[in-house]
């Protein structure tokens with residue numbers, strides 16, 4: 334038996350535990366806003382299974398429409414299915430950092446919400462395709478075939494960032510991490526509102542309302558943390574935030590706008606096929622915003638974020654794609670980003 338097993342025989346009180354150990358034994362709370370957000374998360378919790386699925390008649394859609402709508406959910410799930418492990422890691426970090434009790438709970442609520450969003454993607458895809466895996470599904474139409482190829486490439490690209498993220502989590506402060514979270518949340522809150530307004534199917538309307546509300550809360554969590562930590566943010570962290578915002582823009586554009594070529598490794602006909610699929614889905618009453626509406630939404634989200642960062646003297650990156658001037662950021666790749674949806 335190693336000698337440290339018998340410390341209790343030699344000492345009255347146990348020695349200090351080397352830090353960080355994974356859990357605090359304290360429940361300190363100073364950010365009141367976090368407590369309010371947690372209470373809202375408890376009140377607003379929803380169950381994807383309990384949506385009015387009985388009002389959905391998939392047979393009323395053509396196969397092309399079904400495959401086009403399932404494609405959009407697949408695109409979303411490339412982001413939302415990675416969110417539970419991503420936020421679960423961030424949750425562990427709040428414990429290692431001995432964060433405030435309400436902050437730990439808020440990150441727990443985000444993990445739980447994102448798991449819900451992932452479930453929703455799975456339910457929609459399974460109902461519309463009659464199959465639970467969009468990559469092994471046998472497409473019934475030519476468009477469906479081309480969209481499946483798109484989905485395979487999206488999945489390949491999305492799968493590349495996990496190792497980078499795992500390395501980033503222990504390296505960066507929570508303050509740097511949630512600057513990239515915030516950008517996904519701002520844009521997501523808007524896009525789901527638009528999807529809600531423009532979708533005809535009741536079950537989707539309800540889902541988008543709930544998801545949009547969740548994303549709004551996630552945004553509020555990031556804002557509350559920024560208010561707490563950014564006034565004292567170190568200069569090198571500020572530079573990192575600028576870089577992460579540019580990376581987040583490139584990454585999240587795939588779902589919120591269109592995937593930029595220099596960052597996403599995609600076939601030449603990808604955009605054409607995606608636009609065609611979106612057109613078919615829109616025609617079937619599924620509220621994907623048009624190219625122009627997406628661009629406007631994404632630009633506004635960036636400007637909102639810029640407004641927040643300006644307050645703390647953090648330079649904003651140039652986003653020429655949506656007409657925003659700023660600091661030039663180069664050398665962004667999948668292995669060095671920590672974006673989240």
Ligand SMILES: [Fe+2]
Pocket residue numbers: 413416446447450521548674
């Ligand atoms: Fe989400």
Ligand SMILES: [Fe+2]
Pocket residue numbers: 447518521547548551674
């Ligand atoms: Fe979120």
